[in-house]
Amino acid sequence: MRVRRCITLWLQVLTLLSAGPSFALEKYGRPLPSLEDERGAEESLFAGYVLTAAFVKNPTFAARPDNTGLVGLRHMLHLETDLYRQYLTFYTDQNFFSDRTNGWIELSEWDGTYAFTGVIDHFSWRLQYERDAPLDKSGLKQAYADGLITAKLQSAQDMAWWRRLLPYQNLTIYAGAGWLFHNSNYFARPDNTGRALFRYVAHADLDLYKNKVVLYGDVNMFTDRENSNQAKPTELDWIVGLALRWRDMELAVYREEDRPLDRDGLIQKYVAVQVRFAFDVSKRDLGLTSALRGPAQ
């Protein structure tokens, strides 16, 4: 049945794709104009955010890749641009930490991430390179490159029971697995032992009120390529947070804990308060398209 349903759907898609100009016969009885040109103008040229977080409680979360110091502040710049609609996006994260045992202000670690990502139906893919390095002294650098595939579930579409129970509290879940195909000192446990090979991830956003109050969670597990069982998780990192959004700003409180799974060892954890400011520049903002069109007769 599922195969037949898929074949039927694909035939419908092929029929639509071969249907010449993109006019759709809508319910009201007349074709609506093509929207693709307008969307091209309205789409983001580049977008991103800056954030600052204060680690208000931090007994163990280290301020450098060699696990020295304790993080005091975190600053991050995120930039992203769609190279080809939602199918190919480039983003970078430039993440900086300071050491609360060294005055809070001077930066102690710089983590740079560069990634390509894209979406195909319910699936997302990502190809990422990350390099973590100390800033205030020489020392251990960590780097890896990985590939990651995640699938998306939405309560509004995929969980009828949830939609009945909480029609306006949308739950979106992403889950998937990745492979660190390049690894230079990227460890498999918080105490800097082992070498990571696979990662299993899950991320959930629960929209409590019109995407202005959002409860979120994030889980990230690593396996150790030096273990006899390379697929068995050796580290679990989890985050749970509450975000309040207003226009282009967000205030969030979250807790993270990174712990080993296959033996006792260092557990890194903290509680942080974070503010984010977003920006989004469209082609129209930069005057790269014509002005708004008037009524078309």
Added chain:
Amino acid sequence: MMGRGLVLGCAVALASLTGCAAPAMVGEYPNQQGMIGRSKASVLACAGAPITEAVQDGTTLLVYYREAPVLEESSPVSKGSFPTIRHGCWATVILAEDTVREVQYRFVPAAFDAYNDCEEIFEPCVP
């Protein structure tokens, strides 16, 4: 080898979990329904200027688009960010005889339920 087999197995399991990917179903929503019966002036006053306005055989189409803010689409995590799906929603307000007859939503990408973004366009219109 066994580990890689497990990862492949997980990918297959995820694929079967989501089934044959299909466009998200567009339903009926409070703000969308709240627009029915309004005049064109009233729509423009609360929702602002549309991206496109077209008149065809006595029917006026006001086309709006809202892309989800990047705050929704990228979550900061431990030492970087977790990318989710960039999404937005087209809303087409259809008027005849200066009265809204229907408001149609269309999600972008089609597989992502982005009704929140269209509902946000008309948020100032509905008390």
